[in-house]
Amino acid sequence: MHFHQLQRGTADRIRNRRVNERTGDEVDLSDIVKGYDTGDEYVLVEPEELDEIALGRSRSLDIAGFVDLAEVAPIFFDRTYYLGPRGAEYGKVYNLLEQALAKAGKAGIATFVMRQHEYLVALKAENGILTLHTLHWADEIRDPNKEIDNLPGRAKASDKELKMAEQLIDALSMRWDPDEFHDTFQEKVTAMIDAKQAGETVEKAEPAAEPTGVVDLMEALRASVERAGSPKPTGGKATASGKAGAEKKPGAKKRIRSAPKEDLSGLSKADLYKKAAAANVPGRSQMTRDDLVKALSSSRT
Template sequence: MARPVWAGNLSFGLVSLPVSLYTAADSHTIHFHQFPRGTSERIRNRRVNERTGKEVQLDDVVKGFDTGDEYVLVEPRELDEIAPGPLRSLEIAGFVDLAEVDPIFFDKTYCLGPRGEEYGKVCSLLEQALAKAGKAGIATFVMRQHEYLVALKAENGLLTLHTLHWADEIRDPKKEIDTLPGKANDSEKELTTAEQLSNAMSLNWDPEQFHDIFQEKVAALIKAKKAGETVEKAEPAAEPTEAVDLMEALRAGIERAGRPKDTGGQATTSRKATTSSKAAARTPPPKKRIRSTPKEDLSELSKADLHKKAAAANVPGRSNMNRDDLLKALSRP
C-alpha cells in the first residue's frame, strides 16, 4: 500500500476535511552505485566535517545560508515556527477555471484521499462539483519545509493535487534563449506541406503505445555484461535538415507516413486535379496487382523491438506481454 507523504486538513469555506497526500507516479529509472574504475569498492557519500574529517550525524546538522561574509545558521524548528499558516493545513483561497491555468505552471501530481471513511462523502461531493464546473481550487501549503502553490482538480473520479511553479519561476524564453527564431517568412506552399505532414502523422492519444525503451536497453546491457556478452549499439542520430532541403524532407515525410487525412475541404486542390477526378469517376481505375512481401523473421528481435512492432500493429494487451507472447501475437496471420 502507498504511504502518505503529507497529512492535514483541506478546508474550503467553512468545510474542513482531513486528508492524506500520495504521490501519483512512480519512477522506473534504473539506479547505479558508484565505483572507482577498475575496483569493486563502492563510493559512499557522507556528511563530513571539513576541519576534523569526522562524519556528522543527520540529527546534528543545521542549515546555513551564505551571506557573503558569514554563514547564518538556522535550526529546522525555527523554519517550522515561521511557516505561513498552520503546518497541517491546506486552505483553498478560491476556485478558477481550469482552462485559465497555463500548462507550463504544472509540476508534480499527487492523489488526495480522505483520512477515514466518514469523510468520503465530502471528498466525493467536492470532486463532483469541480468536475461539473470545470474548475480547480487554488491553495498554498507547507510540506517538508517548503511552501507550495497548488491546484486541486477532479480527474477520473479522484481528487488530485498538482504543485504549481510560482510566477517568478517561469522563464521568458524570448529573454533567456538568444537563438529563438522570429516569425519566418514561409511560403504558402511550405506551410501547406507542413500541415499535410502533421495530418499524415496524426494519431489517437494512447499512452500504452509508449514505453521507456532506454531503460529496457539499460537492463539488457546489464544482463549482457553479467553474461559476458555484447549488445548492439543504437543507430546514430539523424542529421539536421538543411534549410534548402526542407520541402524535400517534408514531402518524403508525407510519403513515409502515408496519405494525409482529409483536412475538411481546404482549398489546396488544383483545377487539374479536379478535372482528373471527374474523369476517374467515369472510368474505373484498373485493379492493381498485389505483390506479397516475404514474411519478416522476428525471432532475432529484442523485446523492445517486438513491442514497437506490436504498437504499430495495434496488438491488444501488448503492454502486459513478455517476449514470447509478443512474438506469437505478431506471427499470427
C-alpha cells in the same frame, strides 16, 4: 534502474559522507544545522524553527479560488499527488468537492507547506478522486524571448508551405495511447545487464540520423509527406475509363501496398520507424530495428 557506485576494478561500494571541511571529521546528521550566509556571518536556523513558523499550514490547503483548468498553461505544472480523505468521517465532504469540481470543470488554486517549502498547487477532480498538482511560481518561469537570442520571430511561411505542413501533420496523426510508449532506454539497460551477466555481447544502438541541413523548406516538407504516405483519396472525379472516382480506392490501396519493394534492410531505424508510423504498425515504439523490418515486410504481403 538504480546503480550503486563502485571503485573501478573492485566490488567496493562508494559512500557519500558529511564531512567538516575544516577538520575532515565526519559529522552526524543530528549535529547539522542550516546557516544563511549574510556576507559577514552565518545566521543559524534550527529545523524545528522552520516548522514553528509554518505551524498548521502543512496540515491544510488554503484555497484562494477556483479557475478554469484551461487557463493554467502546462508549463506551470510540476508533480502530481493523489489525495484521500483524512478519515471515514470526511468521505462525504471529499466526494462533494470532487463531484463539484468535476461538474464545474474547474481547479482549486491553493497553497500549503510541505517539507519546509511552500507550494502553489492546483486541486483537480480526476476519475472519481482528487489530485493535487504542484505548480511553479510565476517568477520561476523564464521568458524564452529573453533567454534564447536566436529565435526566428514570426517568419512568414507561404500558403503552400503551410498547406504542405498541415498535410504532414494529418498523415502522421494518431490516437493518443500512452500504453504504446515505453522507456526504451531503460529496457535496453536491462537487456545490457542481462547480456553482460550471461557473458554475451551487447548490441549497440543505431547511430543517430545526421542533420540534413536542408534550406529548401518546400522540398523538405514534400519529402516528409511522401515518406509518411500519400494523402487519403477524395473520390468523386471520373477516371479515363469513365468510372467513378470512388472505384479508384482499391487501385490506390494496391499501389501503396505493392509498390514499395525496396530493400528495407538498408534503411536506418529512424526511417523504418517513419514507415511503420505511416503504415500504422501497432507496438512499433517497442520494436528493435529487426522487428521493424519484419513487421513492415509482413504488412506488404
